Amino acid sequence: MELQLSMVVLETSDLDASIRFYRRLGLDIPDASAERPMVAHRMPSGVTLLITDGFAKAYDKTWQPPAGGYSQMLEFYVGEDAVVDSTFADLVAAGYNGRMAPTKTIGPYAAMVDDPDGNVILLTSDEAASPDAA
Structure with missing residues (x-):
């Protein structure tokens, strides 16, 4: 079996x-329950974003x-530059x-925004990041 990235887990200081x-970003994130302080959203690419x-x-x-500082970025393919x-x-x-x-980098057209915990979110129109890319 080939090794696959199946989930990205974000440990947050304020789940709500x-x-x-992430809802404002455009993901269909479910509500959390008191019994399980976490939510999960499976992307069309197959990778699950788990927030806890x-x-x-x-x-x-x-x-x-x-x-x-930050040690990682989460890249979200959003489609066109606009x-x-x-x-x-x-x-x-x-x-x-x-x-x-938003700017044209040495690679994709991209922008960076911090989520509430300072995780860097890379918004891109890079076709290589599309779930449909080969």
Whole structure:
């Protein structure tokens, strides 16, 4: 069997704030329940985004939230350049930190926005990131 990335887990400090952010981004995130402090959304690519506020601290007693900077980005393929522009504008207008305004990089046309926990969200129109890419 070939190794596959099946899930990205985000440990969050405020589950409700993260749910609002990812819904505003355009994902159909379900409501969390009191019994399970997590939500999951399976992407058309097959990768699941799991957002939780308790898994790491419950099972890894040495876990600490990161301090300063970021070590990863989550790239979301949004389609055309105009959608990168409008999604970035909507998120910034809603009060989220716009880390990099839409621009043509050395690779794709892209923008960066911070989610409520400082995870960097890369919005891109790069066809290579499309779930339909070969």
